[in-house]
Amino acid sequence: MFTPPPTFSGYGLGLRKEHYRDFLDTDVPVDFVEVISENFMVDGGQPRQILRQVRERHPVALHGVSMSIGSFDGLDRDYLHRLRALADEIQPLFVSDHLSWSRLGRFNSHDLLPLPYTEEALDLVCRNIDMAQDVLGRSMLFENPSTYVSFVDSPMTEWEFLDHMSKRTGCGLLLDVNNVYVSSRNHGFDAHAFLRGIPADRVRQIHLAGHTETPEVLIDTHDQPVCVDVWSLYADAMSLLGPVATMIERDDAIPPLPEVLDELAIARDIGRRNMRLAEAA
Amino acid sequence: MNLARWQQDFRDWLTVASNDASHRLVHGSTTGLDIYQNNYRAQLMSVLEASYPQVLARLGAVLFRDAAINHIDRHPPHAWTLDVYGENFEDTLRSLLPHNPDVHELAWVEWSLAQSFVAADADDVSNDDLASVDWETAELQLAPSLHLRRVTTNVEAIWSALYDDTEVPESEMLDASGGLITWRQGTSCRLRQTDATEYAALQSLHEDAHFASLCDVLVEHLGEDAGIARAGELLANWISAGIVIGIESHH
Incomplete structure (x- = not known):
């Protein structure tokens, strides 16, 4: 039985191409960086070389988007072995992916598709997590996704599902605060109840990001600054969780690095103030 | 459900x-x-x-x-x-x-360059590697990033003009077909048009990597003396460009 990886308290950024030069040429004031695993699961060339150079300066978390942990027909072994090779070389802080599915047989949607929170889905996801952790030889973190459809068939809440999943498999959780907010608005649940429902001792990493508001739904676009409501939710999360690695994700309309670092400074301030509440409790 | x-x-x-x-x-x-x-x-x-x-x-x-x-x-x-x-x-x-063969070939160029970009890393051939080669049995190892195809249009000039943002030439069929190759040397991806002989030579190496067989192919195209001379010239160019990345001989 795996146990979640050790706690790491610090503030980081998602490493994006637009900021490669900054990270290679200057001493960027972050405690860790997170990279999209698949971008570096290649045979060779510049991507791997850049990652090695960044790794010499910073701890690195590997964050995947293609494991498809909820696939009905199991996991792709080639994918797992490539991820294992990358993790063995990089020795990451965390290896994470999403509680979602994207592949069915030879079809791969390359999107983080939702799962119904049923016993059948829980059994399947736990089997797949066991297999992934066995192949990787380490415990993983799984992230709560933003979702745009919900299922009448779901007898569990998302936080109950995450709780059962982490306890049965020994995996940790990556809490995406923006995703909690987006899904809570889209499906009408209480975001603070979500934070209180997940097992706090399993959360190892937090994502913060921006979203787009449309008249009907919120969409997780990662193309804007973190909004006030998400900062507020983050403060609540930190007061419940205590020290947890926190980072900001920007995947579109990526601003110059100083702007993202300014945003990370806000996270540091909120984190520092609210962690004290958790420690006092 | x-x-x-x-x-x-x-x-x-x-x-x-x-x-x-x-x-x-x-x-x-x-x-x-x-x-x-x-x-x-x-x-x-x-x-x-x-x-x-x-x-x-x-x-x-x-x-x-x-x-x-x-x-x-x-x-x-x-x-x-x-x-x-x-x-x-x-x-x-x-x-x-x-x-529109120019469009098909342009698509090939872009795809092949992208594949070359993330292909497995390879070392250059060193002088030490060359010192002890038995050319009778030598086998040439091509870069894992090398991609090769026959070309019929001036796509190399078109791609280069588009890439450099200069005036793009009209599409034209070549007088004689040749080859196009993409590969990576270090972290730099390269595109080059070859003549028909070099294309045939590289293609033959995919089937039979022996230097002696390469010489046979070139002798067939160019005759005895010119064929052997071209083999030496091509090999020197391929080694310096990082297209041939290893030579193995069995003593």
């Missing part, structure tokens, strides 16, 4: 917008499902645009978009990485624009 059925319906909704599937997936509004379908198609469109920027520039946005939609409808992605999604786009372009 069980999970298998649920995922099959979701796939059918994304790929063919099946209304039956959407009715089984959600009751009432399909707004949420529409977001997933839009994400799916928009992402694939973005991947094709990013993989083929010069084809996009050459065709223009409207024609490229038409080709991309056709491709997305016919080729749902199957691999774990989106990096390979554009693999068969040249075939789609060939079926839609059968009389």
